[in-house]
Amino acid sequence: MLMNKPNVLLLTLDTLRADRLGCYGYQAPVTPNIDRLAASGIRFDQAITGGSWTQAAFPVILTSTFASMYGGCLGPLSPERPSPVHTLANHGYETAGFSTSPLLSKSYGYNRGFNHFADLVPDERDPALRRVKGGQRLLRNPVTHYLSSAIGVRTRPGRLYVSASELTDEVCHWLDDVEDPFFAWVHYMDIHWPYHREETLTHPRQIAQAWQDLGDMHSANWKGQTLTSDQKAHYLSLYEEAIRYTDAQIGRLLDHIENSEFGSNTVVILVSDHGEEFLERRRWGHFETNLYDEILKVPLIMSVPGVARGRVIEQQVRALDIMPTVLDICHCAPPEGLEGVSLVPLWTAGEMEESSELSISEMWRVDRHIIAVRTERFKYIWDNRHPDSPELYDLQADPDERRNVLDQFPEQSQRFQAQATAHLERVAVHNNKTQLAEPELDDELIRRLRDLGYLE
Secondary structure, eight states: OOOSSOEEEEEEETTOOGGGSGGGTOOSOOOHHHHHHHHTSEEEEEEEOSBSSHHHHHHHHHHSSOTTSTTOSSSSOOTTSOOHHHHHHHTTOEEEEEEOOGGGSGGGTTTTTOSEEEEOOOSOOOOGGGGSTTHHHHHTSHHHHHHHHHTTOOOSOOOSSOOHHHHHHHHHHHHHHOOSSEEEEEEEOTTSTTOOOGGGOOSHHHHHHHHHHHHHHHHHHHHOOOOOHHHHHHHHHHHHHHHHHHHHHHHHHHHHHHTSTTGGGEEEEEEESOOOEESTTSOEEOOTTOOSHHHHEEEEEEEOTTSOTTEEEEEEEEGGGHHHHHHHHTTOOOOTTOOOOOSHHHHHTSOOOGGGGSEEEEEEETTEEEEEEEOSSEEEEEETTSTTOOEEEETTTOTTOOOOOGGGOHHHHHHHHHHHHHHHHHHHHHOOSOOOOOOOOOHHHHHHHHHTTSOO
């Protein structure tokens, strides 16, 4: 049974698809520790994220507001956004954030409300040969790496994010010294492209292949190059191995919590910010304009002491509701301006407020706004660049979202358009009309963002 002030551990895994987890039906034994977490708690079968990429999804997760509100999501988070983390700190919680993503750093305002914030940055750079004309071609040749290794020169790609092992070490050290109650947010990046665990790239052929992968994916994403079936199989293998590795580190962190003095009074929440496209729309990755379910439907698991084990909730829920749920569990009144609602009634009363039955997800740029309105049966997508050509999908009959049935359901289409319009009006009310400036990016940060696929 939870005490008045339970601890909360929020684990966010970048780019994790729900259909690659055993607890969501995947047959390969890739995620034994995440599956164990689901068996000890609650698995949400239809959890919908609020944005199609990191910058659009995380304001929804951590602030329970939409990306398009408060000046948008491209620069630092506006201080005008409500801060559930700050609310927890004001109620006596020790708050800590551990970020491995450059887009979720202090530069982007994600340290707000945290007493302790670890902005973890990898401590190595690309080899100098990459900056030499013709160098990238040489880096794709195994001979280059045979010769380099003979003279002790490292030529593998520089790491783009701190590894799950290092991150878990950092969190465990903090947990050893913290006093409860605490709220800790831990963000793992290892499942994000380029999927390689750089520290395992030791053979010249592996290193050359890693450089080839970076070039091929850049060409596919930005120049329209078609990926082959062999490339797809290769990338899927890397992706799955990244999941397996991250799962092992999460298991280590869960064991650390369970063996600590506050193990019996700690809520663990695991969620992904978005999924990943495996050529379902002829592309690879998480393109901003993709608001289909391979991106929007994410794993969400909560282990809450005192709640029945192995519970599955089939009702659609939203990432928007995570922090209101945390505040409810922690007996903290929510700040004004939260868009989500608590999920606690789902396991205490068996039902939720009607507002939670509809999910809104966004792609937002200064000149582009795409809105997906989703219920358990339908998905409606409206694009301001093509306002007269919306899409409607019957998810029960067409779960892969291939057939636009707009003309078959005129009443539902009108209702969804009204909800999209209402969302635009609500955004306008909460928007201060000020575009927050992008942080200044040094060359190394630009390199990381480019290799992660965020910049051309």
